[in-house]
Amino acid sequence: MHKKFDNKAIExxxxxxxxxxxxxxxxxxxxxxxxxYVLVELPYPSGNLHIGHWHAFAVPDxxxxxxxMMGKQMIYPMGFDxxxxxxxxxxxxxxxxxxxxxxxxxxxxxxxxxSMGTSFSWDKTxxxxxxxxxxxxxxxxxxxxxxxxxxxxxxxVNWCPHDNTVIANEQVLTDGTCERCxxxxxxxxxxxxxxxxxxYADRLIxxxxxxxxxxxxxxxxxxxxxxxxxxxxxxxxxTGDDVTVFTTRPDTLFGATYMVLxxxxxxxxxxxxALSNWDEVVAYIGNTKKKAEQDRLDDxxxxxxxxxxxxxxxxxxxxxxxxxxxxxxxLAGYGTGAIMAVPAHDERDYAFATKFGIEKxxxxxxxxxSYSSSHKIGERPNVxxxxxxxxxxxxxxxxxxxxxxxxTNSREFDGMSSEEAKTAITxxxxxxxTNTYRLRDWSVxxxxxxxxxxxxxxxxxxxxxxxxxxxxPWLLPEDVDFRPTGVPPLAKSEELKKRTEEIFGIGWTPEVxxxxxxxxxxxxxxxxxxxxxxxxxxxxxxxKDWMPIDLYFGGAEHTxxxxxxxxxxxxxxxxxxxVTESExxxxxxxxxxxxxxxxxxMSKSKGNVIDPDDHVQRVGADSVKMYLAxxxxxxxxxxxxxxMGGIAGIRRFLERVNGLSEHITDSEPEEVTKxxxxxxxxxxxxxxxxxxxxxxxxxxxFVNLVEKQNITQESYxxxxxxxxxxxxxxxxxxxxxxxxxxSIHLDSFPEADLNLATDNEVTIGVQINGKMRGSIxxxxxxxxxxxxxxxxxxxxLSEKSKGEIRKIxxxxxxxxxxxxx
RNA sequence: GCCGGGAUGGUGGAAUUGGUAGACACGCAGCACUUAAACUGCUGUGAGGCAACUCGUGCGGGUUCAAGUCCCGCUCCCGGCACCA
Numbered sequence: 040m041h042k043k044f045d046n047k048a049i050e051x052x053x054x055x056x057x058x059x060x061x062x063x064x065x066x067x068x069x070x071x072x073x074x075x076y077v078l079v080e081l082p083y084p085s086g087n088l089h090i091g092h093w094h095a096f097a098v099p100d101x102x103x104x105x106x107x108m109m110g111k112q113m114i115y116p117m118g119f120d121x122x123x124x125x126x127x128x129x130x131x132x133x134x135x136x137x138x139x140x141x142x143x144x145x146x147x148x149x150x151x152x153x154s155m156g157t158s159f160s161w162d163k164t165x166x167x168x169x170x171x172x173x174x175x176x177x178x179x180x181x182x183x184x185x186x187x188x189x190x191x192x193x194x195x196v197n198w199c200p201h202d203n204t205v206i207a208n209e210q211v212l213t214d215g216t217c218e219r220c221x222x223x224x225x226x227x228x229x230x231x232x233x234x235x236x237x238x239y240a241d242r243l244i245x246x247x248x249x250x251x252x253x254x255x256x257x258x259x260x261x262x263x264x265x266x267x268x269x270x271x272x273x274x275x276x277x278t279g280d281d282v283t284v285f286t287t288r289p290d291t292l293f294g295a296t297y298m299v300l301x302x303x304x305x306x307x308x309x310x311x312x313a314l315s316n317w318d319e320v321v322a323y324i325g326n327t328k329k330k331a332e333q334d335r336l337d338d339x340x341x342x343x344x345x346x347x348x349x350x351x352x353x354x355x356x357x358x359x360x361x362x363x364x365x366x367x368x369x370l371a372g373y374g375t376g377a378i379m380a381v382p383a384h385d386e387r388d389y390a391f392a393t394k395f396g397i398e399k400x401x402x403x404x405x406x407x408x409s410y411s412s413s414h415k416i417g418e419r420p421n422v423x424x425x426x427x428x429x430x431x432x433x434x435x436x437x438x439x440x441x442x443x444x445x446x447t448n449s450r451e452f453d454g455m456s457s458e459e460a461k462t463a464i465t466x467x468x469x470x471x472x473t474n475t476y477r478l479r480d481w482s483v484x485x486x487x488x489x490x491x492x493x494x495x496x497x498x499x500x501x502x503x504x505x506x507x508x509x510x511x512p513w514l515l516p517e518d519v520d521f522r523p524t525g526v527p528p529l530a531k532s533e534e535l536k537k538r539t540e541e542i543f544g545i546g547w548t549p550e551v552x553x554x555x556x557x558x559x560x561x562x563x564x565x566x567x568x569x570x571x572x573x574x575x576x577x578x579x580x581x582x583k584d585w586m587p588i589d590l591y592f593g594g595a596e597h598t599x600x601x602x603x604x605x606x607x608x609x610x611x612x613x614x615x616x617x618v619t620e621s622e623x624x625x626x627x628x629x630x631x632x633x634x635x636x637x638x639x640x641m642s643k644s645k646g647n648v649i650d651p652d653d654h655v656q657r658v659g660a661d662s663v664k665m666y667l668a669x670x671x672x673x674x675x676x677x678x679x680x681x682x683m684g685g686i687a688g689i690r691r692f693l694e695r696v697n698g699l700s701e702h703i704t705d706s707e708p709e710e711v712t713k714x715x716x717x718x719x720x721x722x723x724x725x726x727x728x729x730x731x732x733x734x735x736x737x738x739x740x741f742v743n744l745v746e747k748q749n750i751t752q753e754s755y756x757x758x759x760x761x762x763x764x765x766x767x768x769x770x771x772x773x774x775x776x777x778x779x780x781x782s783i784h785l786d787s788f789p790e791a792d793l794n795l796a797t798d799n800e801v802t803i804g805v806q807i808n809g810k811m812r813g814s815i816x817x818x819x820x821x822x823x824x825x826x827x828x829x830x831x832x833x834x835x836l837s838e839k840s841k842g843e844i845r846k847i848x849x850x851x852x853x854x855x856x857x858x859x860x
Numbered sequence: 861g862c863c864g865g866g867a868u869g870g871u872g873g874a875a876u877u878g879g880u881a882g883a884c885a886c887g888c889a890g891c892a893c894u895u896a897a898a899c900u901g902c903u904g905u906g907a908g909g910c911a912a913c914u915c916g917u918g919c920g921g922g923u924u925c926a927a928g929u930c931c932c933g934c935u936c937c938c939g940g941c942a943c944c945a
Contacts, residue, residue, distance in 0.1 A: 213941075255864045259940055262863065267944070286945060299945090342943085368943045378945045387943055477944055595939075669885075671873060676865085676939080682872065684886045691900095692885090733874070736884035743884090804880030809926055811880055848925050854879040856925050 044697040046659025049772045054153055062782055064162040065114050068584035072112040076585050077103055078564050078624070080593040080601070081118040084166075085125060086144035088151040090633050090641070090649045090667075090681070097664040098630075098673055098731065099592045100157040104764035105726045107158070108788035114585060116567040117152065117159040119145050119166040122173075123556040124202055124219055127489040131522055137489045138517070141168055151652075156660045156767050158784070163567045167491075167559035172566055174512035175576035176559055177494035179612065181505035184495070188235045188611050189483075191503060195372070196482055198227040203523035204486045205231060207555060208479050209263075209600045218600075232484035232493060232552060236607045240264050240476045242621075243606055252627040253674075256598050263599040265477025270461065271375065272470035274298055274352045276363065278313045280306055282352065285374030285475050288384060290460035292356040292468065293449040294402035295379035296392065299344065299364045302327040303371035307347070316348040320365065327367045342368055342391040354379075355468040356449070366391065374475045382439075389439040403457060405444040481604065483555045488521030488528040490553030496539050499546035510542060515553075527551040560601055561608035564588055564623060582619045591624040594632075595676050602627070628729060630673055634680040649681050658690040661766035665689045668731035668765065693769055695742055696762065700773070704749040711748050712795055714741055715757060719791035722761055735765060752777070757789045805836055806856040812839050815855070823849040830855070 057063065068074065079096055096117070106113045121141045130137040145166060152159070165172050183189035196205045201222035210218040217224055236243075244264050247257045269287035276282060284298065300307060302324045311317055323345040344366030351360045368387055369378050382392035382399040392399055443457035452460050465472055484493060494506040494513040506513045516532035529535055529551035539549040562576070569581035593602075605623060613621040634640055635647025642648065654663050666686040670679040718741045725734040738761060750758070756777055763770035763783050774783035802816045803826075813836045815829040826849055830836045840857050848856040 253865095255939080258864055262941055265941085265944065269945080284945080288945080366943095368945090370944065373944045380945085385945065387945075390943095475944080477941090598940080669872085678938085679872070682886060685872070688885055694900095732872090733884080736874075739884055802880080806880085806926070809924095811926095814880060846925065848879095850879060850926095852879095853876095854926075856879085858925055 044659075044694050044769070046661070046768070047656070050154070050156060050655075050660050050768045053768050053771045054156055057156075057158075057782075058153070060782075061162070062785065063115075063158040063160060065112070065116075065160040066162065069112050072110060074112045074114065074585060075106055075590070076114050076564075076568075076588045077106075078588045078591045079115075079117070080597065081120045081167075081560065081563055082148070083123065083125065084119045084121050084141060084144040084148045086147055088148060088154075088651060090651050092152075093155065093651050093663060094630060094633050094667050095592065095594070096152070096159075097155045097157050097660075098668045100155070100664070100767075101668055101731050101734075101764045102590075102726060102729065103158055104767065104784060105722075105788060107784065108760070108763070108786060110787065113158075114160050114163065114568070115158060116163040116564075117161070118164050118563060118567065119148070119168070120556060120560050120563070121145060121166050121168040122490045122553075122559055124487065124489070127487060127521060127523075130489075136517070137521065138168075141489075154652075154655055154660060155664065158767070160567075163570055165563065165566045165570045167556070167563060170512040170514060171573070172563075173491045173559070175566065176491050176554065176562070177506070177511050177513055178508060178576070179562065179608075179617075180554070180558075181494055181508075181511075182615060182617075183234065183611060184503075184505045186611075186615065188238070190233055190235065191230060192233040192480065192482075193228075193230045195226050195228055196231050198225045198229075200225055202487070203525045205229070205482055205484060207482045207557070209481075209603065210557075231482045232550075233480040233482055234607070236481045236604075237476060237478055239607050239610050240266065240478050241474070242610055243478075243603065246606075246610075246622055250622055250627070251625055253629060256595075256602070256627060256629060259598045260603055263478065263603065267475045267477075268472075269475065270465040270470045270472050272355065272379065272465065272468055274355060274379065276306075276310070277351045277353075277360075278310050280310065282306060282377050283375045284377045284379045285473070286379055288381065288457075288461070289465040289470065290443075290446055290452075290455075290457040291381040291384045291402050292354070292379065292464050293446075293452075294381040294383050294400040295354050295356075295361065296359075296382060296398045296400060297362045297364060297380045298352050299366050299369045299378050299380055299391075300347075301369040301371035301376040302365050302367055304365070304376050306377075307365060310347070310350060313349050314347055316345070319345055320347065323365060330367065342366065342387070342394055344368075344391065344395070346395075355470075356464060362397070364391075364395075372479070373477070384439065384441055386439050386441065400448060401440075402446060402448045403440060403444045404447050405440055405442060481555075481607070483558055484552040485555055486525065486527040486552060487523060488515075488519060488553065490556060491515070491559060492529060492535075493550040493552050493554055495550035496543050497548045497550070498543070503550070504543075527553075529553070557601060557604050558608075561605040562612070565618065577618075579619065586618070587620045587622065588624045590626045590628065592628050592630060595629045598629075628674045629676050631671070631675055631677045631679055633667070633670075634678050636681050636683060638680045654686060658686060659693070659768070661769050662686060662690045662693055665693070665735060665765050669735045671732055673729040673731055692739055692742065693766060695746065696766070696769065697773070699742060699745060699750070699758075700755065700776070702745050702749045703752055703755050705751065707751045707754060708748050711745060711750055712754065713798070714744050715754050716791045716793075716796035718761060719757070719789050720793075720796045723788070723791065726764065731765075738762065738765070759783060760786055760789050801852050803852065804854050805830060806854065807836075807839055808859055809856060812836060819852060821851065823847060826855050830857070 077099065079099060082092055103113050103115045126137040126141045130140050167173060180189055197208065197211050199206055199217040199220065199222060201220045202217065206217060211224050212218055215224055216222060244261055244266055247260060267287050269285055270289040271283050271285055272289060272292065273281050273283045307320065314320060344364045347363045347365060350363050352363050354361050380388040382388040382397060383401045384403055446452050446455045446457060446460045452464055455463060462472060492513050492515050494511060495503050496506060497503055516529060516535040518534045519528045519532045521528045535549050539547050565577045568585040569577035572578055609618060609623045610621055612618040635645065635649065637647050639645055639647055651663055666689040669689060671677055718737045721737040722734045759770050759774050760783060767784060770783050799819060800816055801819050802814050804811055805813050805815055815833060817826060817829055830840055843860040844857060845860045846858040
């Protein structure tokens with residue numbers, strides 16, 4: 040009887056040995072080895088390690104351990120993103136200090152993380168709440184302030200009434216709720232600390248070409264930034280004011296039969312005197328505000344608006360006088376907040392013009408597409424007819440055409456292509472080609488306590504000054520009642536006030552807002568690589584050694600938040616010469632989500648939460664890790680329901696692995712040797728592609744075979760190395776049992792012998808008239824005659840293939856297809 | 861509505877990128893062990909049929925000796941954006 044698989048004893052033993060020997064610590068860069076910097080999103084130390092953490096950290100450890108055994112210097116750091124609302128809320132609830140609560144949790148969570156047996160580079164850790172960390176967050180902020188990337192802006196912000204703070208656009212979900220607490224967001228006008236991410240809009244889009252990320256993430260970022268290429272054109276009002284509009288279709292300018300201002304547009308109030316229907320206008324503006332707050336999900340897109348009576352504008356191309364409206368389908372926050380309306384070539388303008396009886400002038404004829412006369416049957420046969428039907432409808436003014444084409448009804452521009460006309464017409468009316476973006480600047484000030492104090496002080500005149508480097512870290516005061524009231528808690532700190540006056544002088548006051556935690560996490564990967572440095576956030580040498588990040592594993596929810604913010608942050612630092620790379624992450628992999636056993640997202644209210652600690656106790660860390668890796672391909676953002684039976688199956692597999700040494704003999708069948716080398720080959724291919732599921736399946740196939748046969752000591756030891764990345768504790772224990780004194784995780788990964796990994800014989804399918812009728816087993820180099828002889832020798836197949844043969848298709852190693860007349 | 865990604869047994873998922881569909885697991889059924897249950901082991905398991913065989917990768921067409929894989933036309937599901945000019 041083999042030794043019992045006592046997962047608790049094995050895990051405890053090896054976790055202690057690994058920790059004491061520090062075998063996963065990184066130390067200095069070893070330039071004799073290739074480096075690979077693998078990053079996982081640093082967790083918030085909630086004090087409760089959930090299954091998502093295991094999926095995020097323990098599964099990539101397979102990749103890390105394999106890379107290390109392949110001779111690379113793998114850096115896999117872990118840290119804590121520890122500022123933020125949960126700590127504050129928990130502190131309020133339990134009446135403790137957020138600092139103590141957080142520090143306690145970090146210690147506890149480090150232990151929990153240790154229970155994974157994951158090979159983190161613990162000597163490179165950091166926490167965003169450490170003063171020696173946030174000193175640099177603050178220093179970078181002051182550098183941004185000097186360069187006017189950080190500025191005090193004003194305008195409409197997203198206010199979360201539950202959390203009592205402003206949040207950024209990215210942190211408002213599509214349904215208008217708060218990303219943190221799920222409550223409805225309100226719009227509020229107030230001054231705000233902003234970061235000028237919009238200055239980087241083009242580079243944030245264009246540089247996506249240079250990184251190896253999944254297309255869907257790139258596309259989401261592009262859409263979030265929302266670049267539109269077009270022109271700004273100025274219209275003159277009858278009151279003498281100029282109104283500039285943004286349009287992507289300056290080629291349709293001759294068709295602009297009215298213009299629309301957003302209800303919030305500043306010129307409305309300015310032209311109050313010229314308006315004969317001011318009361319109606321004011322009422323409409325009021326309604327717009329109410330509507331916006333009321334129901335943003337209302338998708339009845341019925342157009343509404345009010346004409347500005349007494350005011351007209353002049354179309355700068357045609358010279359025609361056109362009416363001016365205000366309407367809520369024009370958004371104040373996008374473009375210039377005013378549009379030229381071309382009902383014949385824009386669906387929204389068409390709907391509005393139809394309702395208000397405004398003229399539609401067709402100025403673009405769709406392109407005449409010529410198809411070659413020899414086009415294949417079945418390929419859009421009616422194109423020409425459809426086109427002519429359509430152009431009849433267009434000239435009758437019944438249809439909106441939004442596509443490009445040939446310009447008509449536009450005087451000297453007639454006959455030009457839309458593309459040519461765009462620049463030509465813009466030039467003629469003195470407009471300029473320009474881009475507009477959906478992206479807004481990043482609002483980073485928070486009216487809460489538990490965050491990085493914004494390192495700004497105000498002089499007696501109210502002018503903002505950065506806190507100089509010698510006074511950093513600009514510590515978070517502790518003499519504060521941090522309960523949220525809407526007034527920033529730091530405003531109540533006597534100590535902060537006193538500190539400011541002592542350093543800067545009487546009458547100077549501190550900024551009392553703190554930074555968004557997404558600021559803290561925008562650069563943490565730079566601190567990992569030089570976490571002891573007191574003079575710099577990370578030295579250029581350390582950056583040269585380790586950056587860029589070769590691989591970044593994370594969750595899909597960060598696509599337009601953290602991933603966008605940190606790319607911007609890196610670029611801003613890059614422009615100041617502070618970092619060596621302009622893109623931080625070379626490759627990105629988004630993982631899926633683990634659902635509860637009922638197929639729903641895990642939540643306390645549904646009672647379907649899986650506690651990883653329970654399963655670690657019962658079946659062991661190796662089983663939990665392998666089960667999570669076995670569920671499906673890791674690089675896919677699919678959702679995987681937790682299956683109680685599935686994890687039991689993995690545990691069963693490891694039990695059998697534990698007993699495999701009983702099958703060790705002096706010799707083994709060739710089949711076993713061959714299968715071992717096939718397994719090496721399979722793992723060497725699958726692990727770098729994150730196909731841990733099929734890699735584990737290959738290990739199972741091998742174990743199933745060995746249990747029916749036997750295995751030599753040599754092959755057994757090779758197998759243990761294959762197992763090591765997946766089940767590090769068990770592999771280490773079994774390795775020790777073979778008499779080894781050095782950790783198996785410092786060994787090299789086995790190399791496959793290609794001759795042994797290939798079969799001499801192969802079984803191929805035999806088709807007769809394209810239908811599968813049986814199979815034959817042949818030597819790999821058998822030719823067609825040989826294959827046909829094998830068919831003749833097979834009693835069933837020879838009977839079925841009787842008759843006159845018209846054709847034989849033989850693909851060696853794959854298929855034999857016999858076509859009878 | 862637009863953009864991106866999907867759809868394969870009762871379940872999670874495999875399939876050398878056009879070549880024996882359903883690997884590996886879970887579940888289920890039967891048998892063995894057991895006083896019994898659990899555990900474990902063995903056998904079976906896409907559907908229909910005693911069988912030969914027929915059907916089968918969301919639906920409808922097509923290309924091919926051969927289609928889960930390629931082409932055309934749909935349906936549904938997931939994610940993102942959404943009056944963005």
